[in-house]
Amino acid sequence: MDKILVTGALGQIGSELVMKLREVYGADHVVATDLRSSAHEITQSGPFELLDVTNAKAMFEIAKQYEVDTIIHLAALLSATAEEKPLLAWNLNMGGLMNALEVAREQGCQFFTPSSIGAFGPSTPKDNTPQDTIQRPNTMYGVNKVSGELLCDYYFHKYGLDTRGLRFPGLISYMTPPGGGTTDYAVEIYYAAVTAGRYTSYIARDTNMDMMYMPDALDAIITLMEADSSRLTHRNSFNVTAMSVDPEAIAAAIRAEIPGFVLDYDVDPKRQAIADSWPHSIDATAARTEWGFQPRYDLQAMTKDMLCKIGERQLLRKA
Structure with a gap:
């Protein structure tokens, strides 16, 4: 290129x-x-x-x-x-x-x-x-x-x-606001953890989907x-994938950093139906074999970085 x-x-x-x-x-x-x-x-x-x-x-x-x-x-x-x-x-x-x-x-x-x-x-x-x-x-x-x-x-x-x-x-980022995706809850939950200490998920408990930082x-x-x-x-x-998680798994990783974090549910039937049609986990063997795909972030490492970066951004906005 x-x-x-x-x-x-x-x-x-x-x-x-x-x-x-x-x-x-x-x-x-x-x-x-x-x-x-x-x-x-x-x-x-x-x-x-x-x-x-x-x-x-x-x-x-x-x-x-x-x-x-x-x-x-x-x-x-x-x-x-x-x-x-x-x-x-x-x-x-x-x-x-x-x-x-x-x-x-x-x-x-x-x-x-x-x-x-x-x-x-x-x-x-x-x-x-x-x-x-x-x-x-x-x-x-x-x-x-x-x-x-x-x-x-x-x-x-x-x-x-x-x-x-x-x-x-699902792609998780602290830089850009969610843009209409079914997996957006996995971004919103981190912002809510930092700003409010709780989040209401529109995706149901035990709904596993693949994510990547x-x-x-x-x-x-x-x-x-x-x-x-x-x-x-x-x-x-x-x-390609880095992790398969449901809302409870993300909440547990957040609680390791913010012990008082609370996760509630108010399931959106339309987005839940989309999520239910998708895999629980996917096999990335071909990507690893053909061109060396290897993600660096698991759930814990991503969570620490997300919360840290969002916290820094919030401080800058208040300054």
Whole structure:
């Protein structure tokens, strides 16, 4: 990767990935784009362009202007929001992806877009979900992700486009507020622990889902993109995970640092139904074998870092 274009740069992953990429490859080598602009470090620390990813012409012009050789396509509606607005989700998630793939094909770019555990469905094996298994999701977000995996495979086989991707679990970060995902409770719970000492979970007790701390997710993207292409068998849909947890497990880890923390429940049937359709745990053997995936954070290490960083941010806001 030399000149990198990132769509959805102000989103949950993009807002941290852009800064990581600029640190590794140089600020001028990472072009950030988003539908909106703001007084954000990303818009001020390197090239930034406004971009609606459903506008293919505008995307092509930016890619050509900056002579990019890599496209990291992150712009998308997340699971809970996509279920509320399925037509918008299809038009944005699939239309934007098709535009990005076409720009990558015309420019000869390496290409990355994330998939998700949402690509699995109720009939997928729930425990230690295999890399290659049945995928029949019952959400618009899941349908988008399965379609995206197949579409990227198609562009690789038909056009030789170097497409790569990861099936992310829930991503936990102290940097960016939740953005409409089913696993957002796992971010909200840490903020609530620091600011209020208690949290009401919309996901039920004993609902296990895979999670990963954002620093591990960023490292996984870069490691996969730098991997020797000849080693990759699966390319566009590697299972990756760091932990399988339910709300009680996160609460217990928080209580090790904040003993008085209280966890309540008020289950949201819509988001619970999405969570129930997903795996309890997934098998990341292919990612470890083909390109050396290895997360650094377990639940305890992530919890300590999350609470510390959120506490520091709260102090800065009060100062």
